[in-house]
Amino acid sequence: MSVTATSARSARRAPRRFRERFSDFAAASPSRFALIVFAALVLLWTGLLALPASSAAHTATDFADALFTAVSVVCVTGLSTVDMTTHWSAFGEVVIYVGVQIGGIGVLTLASTLGLIISRHLGLRARLIAAGDTNPLRSHKGPVAESQAVRLGEVGGLLLTIAISVVTIEAAAAVILFPLLLGHGFALGEAARDAVYYSAMAFTNTGFSPNNNGLFPFAHDYVFLTTIAVTVMLGAIGFPVIYALARVIRHPAQRRRIVSLHVKLTIVGYLVLFVIGGGLYWLLEHRNPETFGRLGAGDGVFQSFFLSAMARSGGFSTFDIAHLHNSSLLVTDMLMFIGGGSASTAGGIKVTTLMVLFLAAVAEAKGVESMEAFHRRIPGDVLRVAVSVVLWGATIVAVASVTVLAITRDSLDHVLFDVISAFATCGLSTGLTMGAPTPAVYVLAITMFLGRIGSITLAAALAQSQQRRLYAHPEERPIVG
Amino acid sequence: MSVTATSARSARRAPRRFRERFSDFAAASPSRFALIVFAALVLLWTGLLALPASSAAHTATDFADALFTAVSVVCVTGLSTVDMTTHWSAFGEVVIYVGVQIGGIGVLTLASTLGLIISRHLGLRARLIAAGDTNPLRSHKGPVAESQAVRLGEVGGLLLTIAISVVTIEAAAAVILFPLLLGHGFALGEAARDAVYYSAMAFTNTGFSPNNNGLFPFAHDYVFLTTIAVTVMLGAIGFPVIYALARVIRHPAQRRRIVSLHVKLTIVGYLVLFVIGGGLYWLLEHRNPETFGRLGAGDGVFQSFFLSAMARSGGFSTFDIAHLHNSSLLVTDMLMFIGGGSASTAGGIKVTTLMVLFLAAVAEAKGVESMEAFHRRIPGDVLRVAVSVVLWGATIVAVASVTVLAITRDSLDHVLFDVISAFATCGLSTGLTMGAPTPAVYVLAITMFLGRIGSITLAAALAQSQQRRLYAHPEERPIVG
Ligand SMILES: [K+]
Ligand SMILES: [K+]
Numbered sequence: 001m002s003v004t005a006t007s008a009r010s011a012r013r014a015p016r017r018f019r020e021r022f023s024d025f026a027a028a029s030p031s032r033f034a035l036i037v038f039a040a041l042v043l044l045w046t047g048l049l050a051l052p053a054s055s056a057a058h059t060a061t062d063f064a065d066a067l068f069t070a071v072s073v074v075c076v077t078g079l080s081t082v083d084m085t086t087h088w089s090a091f092g093e094v095v096i097y098v099g100v101q102i103g104g105i106g107v108l109t110l111a112s113t114l115g116l117i118i119s120r121h122l123g124l125r126a127r128l129i130a131a132g133d134t135n136p137l138r139s140h141k142g143p144v145a146e147s148q149a150v151r152l153g154e155v156g157g158l159l160l161t162i163a164i165s166v167v168t169i170e171a172a173a174a175v176i177l178f179p180l181l182l183g184h185g186f187a188l189g190e191a192a193r194d195a196v197y198y199s200a201m202a203f204t205n206t207g208f209s210p211n212n213n214g215l216f217p218f219a220h221d222y223v224f225l226t227t228i229a230v231t232v233m234l235g236a237i238g239f240p241v242i243y244a245l246a247r248v249i250r251h252p253a254q255r256r257r258i259v260s261l262h263v264k265l266t267i268v269g270y271l272v273l274f275v276i277g278g279g280l281y282w283l284l285e286h287r288n289p290e291t292f293g294r295l296g297a298g299d300g301v302f303q304s305f306f307l308s309a310m311a312r313s314g315g316f317s318t319f320d321i322a323h324l325h326n327s328s329l330l331v332t333d334m335l336m337f338i339g340g341g342s343a344s345t346a347g348g349i350k351v352t353t354l355m356v357l358f359l360a361a362v363a364e365a366k367g368v369e370s371m372e373a374f375h376r377r378i379p380g381d382v383l384r385v386a387v388s389v390v391l392w393g394a395t396i397v398a399v400a401s402v403t404v405l406a407i408t409r410d411s412l413d414h415v416l417f418d419v420i421s422a423f424a425t426c427g428l429s430t431g432l433t434m435g436a437p438t439p440a441v442y443v444l445a446i447t448m449f450l451g452r453i454g455s456i457t458l459a460a461a462l463a464q465s466q467q468r469r470l471y472a473h474p475e476e477r478p479i480v481g
Numbered sequence: 482m483s484v485t486a487t488s489a490r491s492a493r494r495a496p497r498r499f500r501e502r503f504s505d506f507a508a509a510s511p512s513r514f515a516l517i518v519f520a521a522l523v524l525l526w527t528g529l530l531a532l533p534a535s536s537a538a539h540t541a542t543d544f545a546d547a548l549f550t551a552v553s554v555v556c557v558t559g560l561s562t563v564d565m566t567t568h569w570s571a572f573g574e575v576v577i578y579v580g581v582q583i584g585g586i587g588v589l590t591l592a593s594t595l596g597l598i599i600s601r602h603l604g605l606r607a608r609l610i611a612a613g614d615t616n617p618l619r620s621h622k623g624p625v626a627e628s629q630a631v632r633l634g635e636v637g638g639l640l641l642t643i644a645i646s647v648v649t650i651e652a653a654a655a656v657i658l659f660p661l662l663l664g665h666g667f668a669l670g671e672a673a674r675d676a677v678y679y680s681a682m683a684f685t686n687t688g689f690s691p692n693n694n695g696l697f698p699f700a701h702d703y704v705f706l707t708t709i710a711v712t713v714m715l716g717a718i719g720f721p722v723i724y725a726l727a728r729v730i731r732h733p734a735q736r737r738r739i740v741s742l743h744v745k746l747t748i749v750g751y752l753v754l755f756v757i758g759g760g761l762y763w764l765l766e767h768r769n770p771e772t773f774g775r776l777g778a779g780d781g782v783f784q785s786f787f788l789s790a791m792a793r794s795g796g797f798s799t800f801d802i803a804h805l806h807n808s809s810l811l812v813t814d815m816l817m818f819i820g821g822g823s824a825s826t827a828g829g830i831k832v833t834t835l836m837v838l839f840l841a842a843v844a845e846a847k848g849v850e851s852m853e854a855f856h857r858r859i860p861g862d863v864l865r866v867a868v869s870v871v872l873w874g875a876t877i878v879a880v881a882s883v884t885v886l887a888i889t890r891d892s893l894d895h896v897l898f899d900v901i902s903a904f905a906t907c908g909l910s911t912g913l914t915m916g917a918p919t920p921a922v923y924v925l926a927i928t929m930f931l932g933r934i935g936s937i938t939l940a941a942a943l944a945q946s947q948q949r950r951l952y953a954h955p956e957e958r959p960i961v962g
Contacts, residue, residue: 327886361869388842404806413893
C-alpha cells in the first residue's frame with residue numbers, strides 16, 4: 001500500500017474521528033461540555049456586540065457592557081446596563097435577536113439532553129442491578145458505557161424537535177401580535193419586526209422590549225398582554241411539559257400514559273404559585289397609587305396576575321418595578337427564585353425542586369417512608385438533588401448580594417431583587433443594574449451565568465454520579481433543578 | 482368497708498392519679514405539652530408585667546408591650562418595644578430576671594427531653610424491628626408503650642442536671658464580672674446585681690442589659706467582653722455539648738465514647754461559622770467610620786468576632802447595630818437564621834440542620850449512598866427532618882417579613898434583620914422593633930414564639946411520627962432542629 005493511499009484514507013477518516021472524539025467528549029461529561037459551549041457563545045457574542053457596527057453611535061461598546069449584554073442575551077435574562085432601545089444599531093439588534101433564539105433553544109436542548117442522559121443512565125443502573133450486579137462502577141470514573149451515552153445524532157433529533165416547537169409557538173404568537181401592533185398605530189414593517197421580536201422575547205423568557213417604553217404603551221391591551229403572558233408561560237413551563245401536552249392533543253386516548261409525574265407536579269406547582277403571586281400582588285398593591293391603586297378592581301387584578309406570570313421569569317413589565325412596595329418586591333424575590341419548570345427557558349431553582357422539598361416535609365409529618373404524589377413514590381435520592389440545587393442557588397444569591405451591597409451601598413430591597421433577577425434570569429429590575437458600577441456589573445454577569453448554566457448542569461452532574469438502589473415498588477422520577 | 486374509708490383512700494389516691502394523668506398527657510404528645518407550658522408561661526408573665534407594680538411609673542403597661550416583653554423574656558429573645566432600662570420597676574426587673582432564667586432552663590430542659598424521647602423512641606423501634614415486627618404501630622396513634630415514654634421523674638432528673646449546670650456556669654461568670662464592674666466604678670450593690678443579671682442574660686442568650694447604654698461602656702474591656710462572649714457561646718452551643726464536655730473533663734480516658742457525632746458536628750459547625758462571620762464583619766466594616774473604621778486593627782478584629790458570637794444568638798451589642806453597612810446586616814441575617822446548637826438557649830434552624838443539608842449535597846456530589854461525617858453514616862430520614870425545619874423557618878421569616886414590610890413600609894434591610902432576630906431569638910435590632918406600630922409588634926411576638934417553641938417541638942414531633950427501617954451498618958443520629 002502506497003504512502004499516498006494511506007494518507008488519503010487518513011484524510012477521509014479524519015472528520016469521522018473528530019466527530020467520534022467530539023461525541024465521546026460530550027458524552028463523558030455533558031455538564032462540562034455544556035459549560036464550555038455556553039461560555040464560548042458568551043465570548044463570541046461579547047465580541048460581536050463590542051464591534052462599532054453593533055452600536056447605534058458606531059463606536060466600540062465598553063467591554064463590561066458588551067459582556068453583560070452577551071451574558072444577558074445568551075442566558076435569556078433580559079437585564080441590561082445600557083438602554084436596549086437606543087444603544088444598539090440594526091445590526092446589533094439582529095445579533096441580540098439571534099443570540100436570544102440560540103440561547104433559548106440552546107438552554108432547552110441542553111436541559112432536555114441532560115434529562116435524557118440522566119434517565120438513560122438510571123435506566124442502565126436498573127438493568128445492571130436487576131442482572132445481579134449490586135455494586136456497579138460509577139460511570140464518570142470509568143469509560144462510558146455505550147448504552148447510556150447520548151449520541152450526537154440523538155441530540156440532533158431532539159434539537160430539531162425543540163427548534164420546530166419554538167418556531168411554531170413563536171410564529172403563532174407573532175401572528176396574533178402583528179394586527180394588534182398595527183392597531184396601536186405601528187407602520188407595517190415596524191409591526192412585523194416587533195411582532196417577531198416580541199414573540200421571541202416572550203417564548204425565550206428574555207423580556208427585552210424593542211420600544212422605548214417597553215410594554216407601557218400596551219398596559220391596557222388585554223389581548224396583547226394575554227398573548228405575551230401565555231407565550232411566556234409556555235416557555236417557562238418547560239419542554240417536557242410542552243412535549244407531553246402536544247402528544248396528548250394528538251393522542252388523547254393515551255393521556256394517562258403520556259402525562260408523567262413530572263408533568264403533573266410542574267403544572268400544579270406552577271399554577272399554584274401563579275395564583276398565590278397574583279393574589280399577593282393585588283392584596284399588597286391595590287392601594288398603591290404608583291402601581292395598581294388608581295386602576296379599577298378588574299384591571300388591577302389582571303395586572304397583578306400579569307406581574308405574577310412575568311416574575312417567573314418572563315421579565316416584561318407594564319410599569320416601573322421600583323414603584324412596587326417593598327413587600328411586593330420581597331414576594332417577587334421569592335417567585336423569581338423558584339422560577340419555572342425544568343428544561344424550560346425560565347430560571348430559578350425550578351418548581352419541581354420546591355415541590356420535592358415540600359413533599360419531603362409532608363412525608364415526614366405523616367410519618368411515611370417515601371415521598372408520594374399522584375399515587376407515585378419519589379425515590380429519596382431526588383431529595384438530595386433538590387437540597388443541593390437549593391443550597392447552590394442560596395449560596396450564589398447570598399454571596400452576590402453581600403458583594404453588590406458592599407459595592408453599591410444600595411438598599412437590600414433593590415440589591416436582593418436585581419441579584420435574584422440575575423440568578424433566576426428573570427430580567428425585572430428596580431433600576432439598580434442600569435446604574436451599577438463596573439465591579440457590580442461583573443458580579444451580576446457571573447450571577448446570571450452561574451444561575452442559568454450552573455443550575456441546569458448541576459442537577460445532571462449530581463444525578464449522573466449516583467449509585468442506585470433497587471426498589472421493589474413502582475417508582476417515578478421528576479426532573480429536579 | 483365504710484363509705485368514709487373508701488373516700489379517704491380516694492383522696493389519698495387523687496394526687497397520684499393526677500400525677501399519672503399529667504405524666505401520660507405529657508408523654509403522649511410532648512410537643513403539644515411543651516406548646517401549652519410555654520403559652521401558659523407567656524400569659525402569666527404578660528399579666529405580671531402589665532401590673533402597675535412592674536412599671537417604674539407605677540401605671541399599667543400597654544397590653545401589646547407587656548405581651549411582647551413576656552414573649553421576649555420567656556423565649557429569651559431580648560428584643561424590646563419599651564426602654565428596658567427605664568420602663569420597669571425593681572419588681573418588674575425581678576419578674577424579667579426570673580422569667581429569663583425559667584425560659585432559659587425551660588428551653589434547655591424541653592429540648593433535651595424531646596431529644597431523649599426521640600432517641601428512646603427510635604431505640605424502641607430498633608428493638609421491635611430486630612424482634613421481627615416489621616410494621617410497628619406508630620406510637621402517637623396508639624397508647625404509649627411503657628419503655629418509650631419519658632417519665633416525669635426522669636424529666637425531673639434532667640431538669641436538676643440542667644439547673645445545676647446553669648447555676649454553675651452563671652455563678653462562674655458572675656464571679657469574674659463582679660470585680661470588673663467594680664473597676665468600672667459601680668457601687669458594691671450595683672456591681673453585684675449587674676454581675677448576676679449579666680451572667681444570666683449571657684448564658685440564657687437573652688441579651689438584655691441592665692444599664693442605660695447596654696454594653697457600650699465596656700466596649701473596650703476585653704476581659705469583660707470575652708467573659709460575656711464565652712458565657713453566651715456556652716449557652717448557644719447546647720446542653721448535649723456542655724454535658725459531653727463536662728463528662729470528658731471528668732473521664733478523659735473515655736473521650737472517644739463520650740463525644741458523639743452530634744457533639745462533633747455542632748462544635749465544628751459552630752466554630753466554622755463563628756470564624757467566617759468574624760472575618761466577613763472585619764472585611765466589610767473595617768472602613769466604616771461609624772462601626773470599626775476608627776478602631777485599630779486589633780480592636781476591630783476583636784469587635785468583629787465579638788459581633789459574630791453575638792449574632793448566634795447572644796444579642797448583646799457594643800454599638801448601634803443600625804450603623805452597620807447593609808452588607809453586614811445581610812451577613813448577620815444569615816448567621817442569626819442558622820443560630821446555635823440543638824437543645825441550646827440559642828435560636829435559629831440550628832447548626833446541625835445546616836450541616837446535614839451540606840452533608841447531603843456532599844454525598845450527592847460524591848455519588849455515595851449515605852451522608853457521612855466523622856466515619857459515621859447519617860440515616861437519610863434525618864435529611865427530611867432538616868428540610869422540614871428549614872422550610873418551617875423560611876416560611877415563618879417570609880410571611881412575617883412581607884407582613885411587617887406591608888405594615889411599616891420600612892426597608893427590607895431593617896425588616897428582614899428584626900424579623901430574623903425575632904425568629905432566631907437573637908435580640909439584635911436595627912431599631913425597627915422599638916418604634917414598630919402595634920400590629921407589627923404582634924407579628925414580631927408571634928414570630929418569636931413560633932421561632933423558639935415551634936422550631937424545638939417541630940423536629941421532635943416529626944421524628945416521633947417516623948416509621949423506621951432496619952439498617953445493616955452502624956448508624957448515628959445527630960439531633961436536628
Ligand atoms: K428573563
Ligand atoms: K437573644
